[in-house]
Structure formats: C-alpha cells, structure tokens
Amino acid sequence: MTHPNAELLRSGYEAFAKGDIPAALRTFAEDITWHVPGRSPLSGDYKGHDEVVGFFTKSMELSGGTLRVEPDEILADGDRVVVLTTVSAERKGRSWSSPEVHLWRVVDGKAVEFHEFQGDQQTEDEFWLS
Numbered sequence: 001m002t003h004p005n006a007e008l009l010r011s012g013y014e015a016f017a018k019g020d021i022p023a024a025l026r027t028f029a030e031d032i033t034w035h036v037p038g039r040s041p042l043s044g045d046y047k048g049h050d051e052v053v054g055f056f057t058k059s060m061e062l063s064g065g066t067l068r069v070e071p072d073e074i075l076a077d078g079d080r081v082v083v084l085t086t087v088s089a090e091r092k093g094r095s096w097s098s099p100e101v102h103l104w105r106v107v108d109g110k111a112v113e114f115h116e117f118q119g120d121q122q123t124e125d126e127f128w129l130s
Contacts, residue, residue: 003076005106009083012111013071021056025049029110036116040128062128063089072099079106089127096127 008027015023034046034055041062046055059067066089073084081104088097098119105113118124 003081004109005079005081005104006074006076008106008109009076009081009104009111010071010074013069013083013085016056016069021053025053027111028052029107029112032110032112032114034114038118038121038125040125042128043125059089063091066090080104081106081111091127092130094127094130096124098124 012024012027015021015027028049031048032052034052036043036046036055042055042059044055046052068088070086070088071083072086075082075084083102083104085100085102086097087100088095090096100119101117103115103117104111
C-alpha cells in the first residue's frame, strides 16, 4: 500500500507536468514555505501560493516553457516525503538536466514545506544565470 503523503505529492507532480497549476496548488497548504538554494534568479525563499506561482512562472519564463520535473521515486514516512527527481530545461540554446532531491513536509493532507537540493548546484546556477 502506498503512503497517502506519497500519493498526494505524486498527484502534485502529475498536475505540474500537465501544466495544471491550480491542481498542483491544491496539494499545498495556503502558507507553504518553499526553499530553493543557490545564487540563480530562481534561488530564494517563497511563502504561500502567490509566491510559489511566481516561482513557477519565472521558471517557465526563463526556460521558454521547457522546464520538466520528473519524479523518479517517492519515499514517505510520517510527515516527511523525499522525492528523487530529474529536472531538465532548455535556455538560450543550451540543454540542462540534473538529479535533484525534493524534501517535503506534509501536515493534515497538505504540503506545508518544500526544500530543493540540486545534484550540481554550481552548474544549475550557471545554467539559470546564462
């Protein structure tokens, strides 16, 4: 049997992949905290649906709509969910792909916290800065 928090986040990744941002947002608490490390234009801390949508919008603008986040494996225990992903995009004629680890905390059926960990922080920062 699949953990309910894993299923929740799987549905969020599926919605994002389809471009259904309202459905993706339904998996998040209204006051979700979202952390993206590094020094790229996407790096920073975001709070709430509006700021997360701003992050999504900027990601798509910078990638010309090519950003893809593919969950490879979803592991859940208690309120923690770890998603092993492959993230890829194109920007200014360059392609980039990297493994990432997404760490989520889920409370009462909603994702309340997200932390992203890049496979190669320097290369990712350079890609988004170029």
